[in-house]
Amino acid sequence: MINAQKIEDIAKQISEAVPPGLKNMAEGAESKVKQILQSQLSKLDVVSREEFDIQSQILIRTREKLTELEARISELEKQAADK
Known part of the structure; x- marks a missing residue:
């Protein structure tokens, strides 16, 4: 550490x-x-610099996944509203 x-x-x-x-x-x-x-x-x-960098990369990937999931939910909500 x-x-x-x-x-x-x-x-x-x-x-x-x-x-x-x-x-x-x-x-x-x-x-x-x-x-x-x-x-x-x-x-x-x-924390060590290495540990900090790893956690930063995890956070970036998590944010990207969250953005994808939000877009998917919006799409599904739109489809549900259209029906």
């Missing part, structure tokens, strides 16, 4: 932003930041 590489990249960038004097105190900061990011992101209701 969440790209682990992106989380690692963000954690690394945050760790690299720590001033050199604090590096000794922040040796475990990258892994800690990664854990915190994963924990917080897992609480969010998000």
Whole structure:
């Protein structure tokens, strides 16, 4: 669901932003930041891009089918009214 590489990249960038004097105190900061990011992101209701694209395609097909069915119902209603 969440790209682990992106989380690692963000954690690394945050760790690299720590001033050199604090590096000794922040040796475990990258892994800690990664854990915190994963924990917080897992609480969010998000989907992967692939899942989003699949659902978008399903929605497009559903809309097309709905349009076809509406046209068919209109045709049937017209036929019923003509009789």
